[in-house]
């Protein structure tokens with residue numbers, strides 16, 4: 001096997017996740033089926049994560065690409081969160097399955113009170129609950145209704161590293177200005193290994 005080939009557990013995970021994604025038209029069924037695979041993948045993360053997947057930046061959380069499907073139907077990233085680094089309020093417009101490799105990842109949820117899902121203005125959000133995801137934990141989400149959240153690590157907690165599988169190449173997502181009640185699409189960068 002060439003040294004550049006991905007480890008078997010990662011290859012198997014991607015193949016299985018892709019097959020399950022194709023099989024399940026209902027996205028809730030899709031993430032339900034893939035979540036147990038992510039549970040196993042995070043347990044084996046030390047066998048395939050490379051130094052490049054632990055890249056971090058003092059500027060903000062770092063998204064390190066692990067796999068991107070040729071047809072852009074699936075993507076997997078390791079995200080490194082230094083203390084005090086957070087996303088904006090956002091949704092992905094996609095399903096996702098997240099597993100924690102190191103540290104405690106915090107997710108703060110929002111609930112959209114206005115019913116128009118496609119609207120980009122006049123959006124009223126209420127703060128919802130918080131989820132603390134320790135090492136080995138797995139969470140997932142589906143769009144429609146949008147899963148609106150902030151993810152990160154408070155300044156007083158150590159670094160966290162998490163794996164994020166999405167149902168498309170996650171090169172953009174929707175961010176919200178809660179006070180202005182608006183939403184807009186932005187491009188998001190990542191590191192290639």
Ligand SMILES: [Fe+2]
Pocket residue numbers: 087090092149151
């Ligand atoms: Fe997110």
